[in-house]
């Protein structure tokens with residue numbers, strides 16, 4: 001047992017895998033003139049992530065947290081009644097749209113409530129001190145969902161709801177979000193746009209999804225002005241660029257804000273070869289970013305950190321990115337090596353490039369605004 005060992009919580013449930021996104025081709029909604037295929041947001045990456053944890057022996061080192069259903073009241077802290085009722089109706093019927101690029105199947109309402117509730121159970125376990133940190137491998141994901149509708153495969157805003165729960169029920173005052181999904185964390189940004197209690201940071205591929213979202217100039221509004229921070233990176237960014245963003249922007253911002261809890265909407269679609277992103281992260285890169293966040297959480301909030309699963313669509317590689325994160329959260333090394341790492345690490349452009357540094361520098365004034 002290493003001295004870095006922590007009580008890492010883990011949330012998962014087989015029902016998460018039963019959320020049926022249909023047979024549309026890739027990310028496209030129903031109705032496009034394209035031969036049906038498997039939907040991009042299907043169970044496979046999540047199931048294989050969970051299975052690799054088990055096969056590596058790591059699962060037995062984790063503290064399993066039982067998910068619960070979120071209540072309607074908890075969902076309505078962020079979402080409109082109309083959105084909730086629409087999801088319920090679509091789900092009770094034969095399935096349909098829960099929002100922009102958001103298919104829902106029969107029974108998806110109950111699964112989305114269990115997904116949101118899994119994240120709530122995780123934040124409860126962290127704040128009560130049952131665990132030091134936790135990863136909620138939930139599905140459907142949440143970081144794109146906005147108040148009035150689902151978006152980008154996300155039905156309810158799991159990560160935003162966890163923060164609202166921590167503010168309203170668990171007595172926390174300051175939460176920092178660090179969204180490393182390759183797409184902009186627009187839903188979480190919108191949830192707290194005028195709220196200075198939440199620092200929302202998103203590091204993402206420039207103008208990838210949603211369209212025209214996640215710009216540097218989106219800095220928050222009203223009392224929340226200065227508490228939203230976007231770092232759009234050029235496509236092709238690798239581990240060097242991500243480490244530079246964390247060292248130059250994310251960690252200094254966290255150190256100024258001094259949160260009571262860090263929440264990471266964790267998508268692995270910035271990984272090399274992801275079908276929905278064009279970045280080059282690899283397992284050691286995720287290990288490194290996680291270690292930086294764990295150290296920041298140690299400095300500010302007794303290690304309290306919650307990761308909520310978001311995107312990540314390469315079913316071969318996502319499990320190894322997830323294992324690297326879980327080893328770092330738990331401080332347990334399984335000895336299982338990522339067979340893709342030599343290939344990914346050798347890709348051209350993994351080092352920080354000048355145009356990527358220039359993009360990072362556009363975000364530096366945001367740190368000053370935090371005081």
Ligand SMILES: [Zn+2]
Pocket residue numbers: 181182183267269310311312
């Ligand atoms: Zn994504």
